[in-house]
Amino acid sequence: MASAVRPAAVAMRHIHKRFGAVHANRDVALTVCAGTVHGIVGENGAGKSTLMSILYGHYRADGGEIEIEGRPATIRSSRDAIALGIGMVHQHFMLVDTLSALDNAMLGAEPHWRLRPARREMRERLDALMRDTGMNVDLDALVADLPVGERQRLEILKALARGARILILDEPTAVLTPRETAALFATLSSLRERGTTILLITHKLKEIMTLCDAVTVMRGGQVVLDRAIADTSLDGLAEAMVGRRVDGGRGDTPDAVPGDVLLQASGLGWTDALGVARLADVSLALRAGEIVGVAGVSGNGQSELLDVLAGLLVPTTGRMQVGARHFTPAHWIDPRQARDLRIAHVPEDRQRRGLVLPFDAWESAVLGYQRQPRYNRAGWMRQRAMRDDCAAMMERYDVRPRDPFLRSSRFSGGNQQKLVLAREAVREPLVLLAGQPTRGVDVGAVRFIHGRLRALRDAGGAVMVVSSERDEILALSDRVIVMNAGRIAGELPIAQCSEHALGRLMGGAGHARPRTR
Amino acid sequence: MSQPVELPRWMDVAVLPAVNLAFALLMAGAVVALVGFEPGQVLGLLVKGAFGSKAGISYTLYYATTFVFTGLAVAVAFHGGLFNIGGEGQAIMGGLGAGLVALAFGAHLPAWAMLPLMVLAAGLFGMTWAAVPGALQAWRGSHIVIATIMFNFIAAALLSYLLGHALKEPGNMSPESRAFAASARLPGMHEALAWLGIAWPRTPLNLSLLLAVAAAAGVYLALWKSAPGYALRAFGFAPDAARYAGMRPRRVILASMAASGALAGMVGVNEIAGVHGRLLPDFVAGAGFAGIAVGLIGRNHPAGIVLAALLFGALHQGGSELAFEISGFSRDMVFMLQGLIVLFAGAMAQVAAPGLARAWRLVSLPRGGRHG
Numbered sequence: 001m002a003s004a005v006r007p008a009a010v011a012m013r014h015i016h017k018r019f020g021a022v023h024a025n026r027d028v029a030l031t032v033c034a035g036t037v038h039g040i041v042g043e044n045g046a047g048k049s050t051l052m053s054i055l056y057g058h059y060r061a062d063g064g065e066i067e068i069e070g071r072p073a074t075i076r077s078s079r080d081a082i083a084l085g086i087g088m089v090h091q092h093f094m095l096v097d098t099l100s101a102l103d104n105a106m107l108g109a110e111p112h113w114r115l116r117p118a119r120r121e122m123r124e125r126l127d128a129l130m131r132d133t134g135m136n137v138d139l140d141a142l143v144a145d146l147p148v149g150e151r152q153r154l155e156i157l158k159a160l161a162r163g164a165r166i167l168i169l170d171e172p173t174a175v176l177t178p179r180e181t182a183a184l185f186a187t188l189s190s191l192r193e194r195g196t197t198i199l200l201i202t203h204k205l206k207e208i209m210t211l212c213d214a215v216t217v218m219r220g221g222q223v224v225l226d227r228a229i230a231d232t233s234l235d236g237l238a239e240a241m242v243g244r245r246v247d248g249g250r251g252d253t254p255d256a257v258p259g260d261v262l263l264q265a266s267g268l269g270w271t272d273a274l275g276v277a278r279l280a281d282v283s284l285a286l287r288a289g290e291i292v293g294v295a296g297v298s299g300n301g302q303s304e305l306l307d308v309l310a311g312l313l314v315p316t317t318g319r320m321q322v323g324a325r326h327f328t329p330a331h332w333i334d335p336r337q338a339r340d341l342r343i344a345h346v347p348e349d350r351q352r353r354g355l356v357l358p359f360d361a362w363e364s365a366v367l368g369y370q371r372q373p374r375y376n377r378a379g380w381m382r383q384r385a386m387r388d389d390c391a392a393m394m395e396r397y398d399v400r401p402r403d404p405f406l407r408s409s410r411f412s413g414g415n416q417q418k419l420v421l422a423r424e425a426v427r428e429p430l431v432l433l434a435g436q437p438t439r440g441v442d443v444g445a446v447r448f449i450h451g452r453l454r455a456l457r458d459a460g461g462a463v464m465v466v467s468s469e470r471d472e473i474l475a476l477s478d479r480v481i482v483m484n485a486g487r488i489a490g491e492l493p494i495a496q497c498s499e500h501a502l503g504r505l506m507g508g509a510g511h512a513r514p515r516t517r
Numbered sequence: 518m519s520q521p522v523e524l525p526r527w528m529d530v531a532v533l534p535a536v537n538l539a540f541a542l543l544m545a546g547a548v549v550a551l552v553g554f555e556p557g558q559v560l561g562l563l564v565k566g567a568f569g570s571k572a573g574i575s576y577t578l579y580y581a582t583t584f585v586f587t588g589l590a591v592a593v594a595f596h597g598g599l600f601n602i603g604g605e606g607q608a609i610m611g612g613l614g615a616g617l618v619a620l621a622f623g624a625h626l627p628a629w630a631m632l633p634l635m636v637l638a639a640g641l642f643g644m645t646w647a648a649v650p651g652a653l654q655a656w657r658g659s660h661i662v663i664a665t666i667m668f669n670f671i672a673a674a675l676l677s678y679l680l681g682h683a684l685k686e687p688g689n690m691s692p693e694s695r696a697f698a699a700s701a702r703l704p705g706m707h708e709a710l711a712w713l714g715i716a717w718p719r720t721p722l723n724l725s726l727l728l729a730v731a732a733a734a735g736v737y738l739a740l741w742k743s744a745p746g747y748a749l750r751a752f753g754f755a756p757d758a759a760r761y762a763g764m765r766p767r768r769v770i771l772a773s774m775a776a777s778g779a780l781a782g783m784v785g786v787n788e789i790a791g792v793h794g795r796l797l798p799d800f801v802a803g804a805g806f807a808g809i810a811v812g813l814i815g816r817n818h819p820a821g822i823v824l825a826a827l828l829f830g831a832l833h834q835g836g837s838e839l840a841f842e843i844s845g846f847s848r849d850m851v852f853m854l855q856g857l858i859v860l861f862a863g864a865m866a867q868v869a870a871p872g873l874a875r876a877w878r879l880v881s882l883p884r885g886g887r888h889g
Contacts, residue, residue, distance in 0.1 A: 312761065336763030345761070353761040356754045367751065368762040376744050383742070 007070030009034040009166050009197035010055065015064035017050055024050040025061070026221040032166075032214075034069070037188060037198040039208040039229075041241055042218035043297065043470065048201050051218070052168050055199075056088045057081040068166070087159025088168040091175075093151050097144040101137050102126070105158045125161050133160075133190050148274055149180035153187065160196075167191070168199045173207060174299055175276055185211050203297040205237045205507035219243050238503035242470060258478070259288035262462040263309070263343070263431050268318035270304050279304045279315065280486045286431055286462035291453065293477030294466040296506055301486035302466045303348055306435045309464070310345040311338045322431070339368055344424035348435030348466070350413075354420040357409035361399075364408040365390035365423055393422035398448060414445035425452055431462045438472060450476055470502060484508040524874055530821070534814065536869050537862040538828075544861070545854040554846060559839065563851075566838025567831035573838065575706060575720035581823075581830030582722075582787050585729040587808025588826055589736050590781035592817040594647075594661075596740055597773030598753035603650060603665025604781040605805025606672030607643040611782025612789040613676055614642025616694060616796035619789075620684070623698035631700045635790050636728070636783070643782020644775045646672060651774030655767035661774070669805070680798055694796035703791040723791030725783070729826075732780060733819040739776070749773050781805060810855070813863035829855070 010032040017025040025047045032038040042048045053059045055066065057075040066073050068084045075081050078088070095104050102119060105126055112118035123139060130136060135153045143151060152172060159167055169188075173181045188198055188211060200212060208215050208229070215232060217225035217240040225232075225240040263286040270279040279301045286292055294302050307313035309320070311333040320327040322341050327333045338345065347353040355364040366375050366386045374389075375382050390404040397418045399411070408416065417437070424432060434453065438446040453476060457463050467473050473480055480497050482489045482505035490505040524533065546556035567577045587604040594601035601607075618638040623631060650664030680692040689695075706722040740746040752759035752769040760766060788800040811829055815821030836851030861868075 310761075334763065335761060339763060347761055349757075352755065353757045356751050356758045358754050359751070363747070367758060370744055370747055370762070379744050381742055381744055381747055 006034040008032060008067070009036075009069055010199070011067040012051070012055065013065050013067075015051065015054060015066075016062045017047075017054060017059060018062055023221050025054070028064070028218070028221070028223055029226075030216055030223070031226075032197055032199060034197050035192060035195045036213040037192055037200055037211050039200045039202060039212035039215040040218065041201075041203060041205065041208055041215060041237065043203065043241060043468070046218040046241075047221040048218050049170065050221075052088070052170065052199065052201060055081065056086060056168060082162055082164070085163055085165040086168065087156075087162060087164025087166070089152065089155040089159060089170065089172060091171045093155055095143045095151060095154065098142065100140055100142055101146065101150075101154050102139040104143055104154060105139075105161055109162050122161065126157055129157055129160050132194065133187060135187050147180075148175050148276060149177070149183060152176070152180075152184065156187070156191075160191075165195070166197045166199065168201070170201045171203070171299070172200070173202065173204060175274070177276075181207075203241075203507060205234055205241070205504075208237065209234055217241055234504075234507075235500070238507060239500060241507075242499045242503040258290040259460065261285045261287050263320070263322050265309065265320040266318060268305065268308055268315050268320075270308060270313060270315045278486050279308065282318070282483075282486075282488055284481060284488070286464055288430075288460050288462055289457055290478045291457050291463040291465060291476050293473035293480045294464060294483060295470065295473045295480055295502060296468070296483035296489075298468040300483045302468075302483050303435065304486070305483070306345075306348065306433055306464075306466050310343065310347075310433055311335045335368070336371075342427070342430040344427070344429035344432045346417075346421055346424050346432070346434040346437055348439070350416050350420050355408040355416055357407070359408050360405050361394075361408055361411070361419065362387045362390035362404040365393055365404070365419060367423065369423070369427070389426075393419065393426055396426070397422035397452070414441040417441050417449065418445060421449060421452060425456055428456070428459060429461060431464070432456055433464050433466075435466045436468065437465060438467075438469070446472075470499070473502075474499075482506055524870060524877065528873060528877060529870075530816070533866070533870060533873060534816075534821075534862055536873065537866060538858065540869070541854070541857040541861040544857050545850075548853060549850065552850070554843065559843070559846070559850075562839050562842050563832070563835035565835075566842070567835035572718045572720055573834060575718065575722040576834040576837075577827065577830040578706075578726055579720060579722040579787075579792075579830070580833040581826040582726050582729045583784050583804045584807055584811045584826035584829045585733060585823055586780055586783040586787070587804050588811030588815055588822040589732055589819065590647075590777045591808050591812030592815070592819070592822060593736060593740070593749075593780060594773055594777040595812060595817045596746075596753045597749045597769060598756065599651070599654075599661050599770065599773055599777075601647065601665055601774065601777045601781075602662050602809065603647060603668050603778070603805070604784075604808045605801055605803070606665070606669035607646045607778040607781035608784035608801040608805050609669075609672040609676050610646040610778075610785075611639035611643035612785030612796065612800055613672075613679070614638035614640075614782065615785045615789050616684075616697075619697040619701035620694060620796070623701035626700060628700040631698075632703060632790070635701060635703075636786050639782040639785040639790075640779040641782075643785070644779040647774040647778025647781070648771060651771045655770040661770075676796075677798055680796060684796060692798060696795045697790075701790065702794045703786065705791070721792040723787065725787035725791045728783060728786060730823075732783060733823050736780070737819040745772060781808070807855075810859040810863055813866070814858065828858070832858075 008031050010030065012028065012030040015025050015028040028051055030051065040048045050059065054061045057078045057080050060076065066075060073084055096107065102123060106118060106122045110118040111121045126139060135157060137150055137154045137157060172184060176184060192198060202208065212229050214228050215237065216223055217237060219241065266283040268279055268282040269277060271277050282305055294305065296302050304313060308315045312335060314332040315329055317329065320333065322343065325341065351357060356367060369375060375386055387404050394402045399415050399418045399422065411419065421437065437453065438449050441449065453463055453465065465476050474497060477494055479493055481491050482502060484506060485508060489508060492501060549556045549559050566573055568574055587608060590604050590607065591601055615635040615638050618635050622634065646668060650661055650668055653659040653664050654661045680694065684694040685692055686695040703723050703725060705719065706726065707717040707719045709724055710717040740750060748759065748764045748769055751762060752764055752766060756766060784801060784804055789796060793800060807829060811822055811825045815825035832851055832855055836848055839846050839851065840848045
């Protein structure tokens with residue numbers, strides 16, 4: 001390869017990007033040699049997606065410069081990026097289900113204003129590309145009928161047909177089966193042979209090791225490691241990705257004394273509409289007086305697990321027992337039953353689920369509990385009780401401003417979260433399922449929320465915390481379950497939870513306690 | 518990103534609609550002038566026709582009664598996140614329900630039993646006619662807008678068929694039922710006021726007006742004070758949050774449509790029991806569709822709907838008066854004005870909001886800033 005004389009395909013320098021108080025990219029530099037596969041790894045919120053969005057023109061950087069193939073470039077929109085030969089395959093495909101594969105590849109870049117010649121030309125172009133790369137897509141099939149792997153190939157072809165020489169793939173294997181993954185890697189290798197430069201965003205370290213020539217590791221908006229694959233190891237990457245353990249405020253909290261099993265689930269599985277198993281063979285028990293942390297890079301089945309346990313999603317397989325009640329997929333628990341069994345749920349998406357944003361705070365403060373006799377007299381709402389309780393919750397959970405009549409949407413994120421947590425925790429549930437309890441919450445509120453969750457545990461509740469914040473998992477949990485690709489990759493008592501072990505499990509690099517294969 | 522504009526509540530409720538109405542009037546005035554009439558005179562006559570006499574007021578209120586029912590029907594569905602276009606058909610069915618009961622039992626039952634029965638039948642028929650599309654959406658995924666539109670046609674066809682065949686009065690050339698017995702006729706306002714010793718001209722205005730006021734109050738209480746109303750609004754605003762809260766989407770959709778249909782069915786009480794005293798075609802005359810505009814302009818709040826219904830009633834009545842008073846003035850001009858009001862106060866309701874917000878900020882900022 002003549003990459004020594006070719007200029008770098010992508011060179012980004014001193015890239016800065018802020019979103020409000022969040023510094024998503026801080027003086028980031030990225031150099032990608034032409035004709036190589038370059039991995040970009042990092043945890044959620046490390047800034048890798050932001051960086052790629054800047055490269056593809058979705059965002060504009062606050063500062064810094066970009067060179068594409070040796071020439072300074074200004075990228076204002078994805079149109080600019082495409083003109084520069086950059087293509088992107090999003091994690092969620094940008095395809096129209098009701099159009100054929102051919103029409104999808106053509107959409108927005110029709111080579112002719114009349115459809116018939118445009119189709120003919122595009123078909124020739126795609127056929128040539130498929131011959132060259134060994135990719136295969138049924139061009140006449142409707143996208144809705146294509147399996148996931150083929151859709152992804154279509155996305156790649158679409159980008160190449162638009163003249164992409166630099167291809168960005170965002171978590172391409174997240175939706176693929178192992179077999180499809182292998183096929184994708186073969187394709188990517190052959191594209192590299194042809195001289196295409198590939199940027200691979202992933203959190204799966206094994207993939208980086210098998211496919212990439214070089215890797216850039218990001219953490220907290222900065223580049224922490226940037227080197228050739230030959231000079232790195234799986235362990236080195238895991239450590240770089242995670243960084244040193246920060247004291248999450250665990251302090252000297254006493255060890256938990258787990259009691260009775262309050263909720264037991266086994267063999268939970270859920271397959272989505274595309275036939276992808278998003279949850280597979282998940283078994284867990286939640287005990288009184290214990291906080292179980294569910295760790296993992298987001299999108300690995302944690303959300304689905306939470307929804308299944310809360311009754312919002314009916315699993316395809318598995319069983320669950322709460323107290324004396326048994327549930328099977330045919331008769332799964334529903335949210336109402338869950339609350340009656342004193343299972344409380346702090347949803348991951350407080351804006352869409354946890355609150356009704358146009359409601360006054362007091363109305364949101366009883367959401368889910370509106371049927372309780374305390375709030376309901378023969379179908380009429382006892383608004384006085386609702387408002388009083390809301391005021392009390394605001395007082396106890398320090399929700400600011402303490403105004404039950406303020407619209408839910410007018411509170412800041414942290415205060416919204418405190419209100420949701422107050423509502424769910426104030427009745428001292430037996431089981432509390434908390435999804436991302438401190439996402440987007442300021443530091444003070446984080447400590448407060450953690451304190452409340454611990455208090456609930458100490459009062460004999462079973463708490464399950466799903467979080468993509470590793471610090472949070474380490475600060476709160478008594479036991480950690482790590483999820484990867486919809487399965488439990490491993491389960492560790494907190495004492496054995498090194499950053500390193502967690503990082504490996506999250507990256508799918510190994511099973512601490514091998515489960516059924 | 519288009520941030521929703523935050524106006525103080527009183528401006529949102531009072532000032533914004535007034536500004537929109539003013540725009541519509543200005544625009545209509547321009548058209549009136551263009552056609553060669555005097556805008557001031559036309560407006561004067563319109564207002565005088567609608568509110569200038571006891572009879573005028575009565576007619577205005579009579580029209581408004583119907584619009585309150587259909588407007589509330591739209592609002593109740595809207596709060597549940599559903600767009601009920603089927604007010605027209607549900608009103609027809611309401612009239613049919615009231616009419617069938619009147620024809621069947623009118624001769625045997627006294628008024629105190631007959632009239633509530635007619636109200637009940639009107640409500641039930643309208644309810645059923647809305648519940649079917651509701652159920653189709655909830656269980657089968659058909660779209661409520663399409664289904665309710667189609668049900669309008671079915672209702673109209675059904676009424677025509679029945680009036681042409683089974684219900685047709687023998688010997689009568691027009692497709693109408695026979696007149697109801699006296700016990701099945703809702704007293705007119707002039708009769709009711711006469712009992713109280715007040716003289717009032719004879720107009721179509723009848724006791725349905727009280728029913729409409731009660732319905733508006735009832736809708737307010739149901740939506741904002743009752744538990745089912747809470748569920749309905751939660752579902753309309755945030756279906757995901759409603760599901761999270763253990764509400765059952767299908768039931769909410771069904772209940773919301775049923776209540777909506779029952780309200781639209783009340784039009785049958787006003788028109789069939791209150792005015793015509795017999796079943797006849799076309800008694801709804803587009804009021805179901807006007808209800809969409811009324812709901813829109815009334816911001817889907819009962820108080821707003823009552824005001825918007827009054828406005829539309831006044832336009833209806835004032836318009837007929839205008840066509841009477843000014844030779845060559847077509848009633849179509851009034852429809853144009855209605856259209857403009859719908860355009861400005863409904864479709865473009867938020868257009869003036871950013872300007873108002875800016876003006877408000879300019880006025881309010883110097884005096885001690887804003888919180889938050």
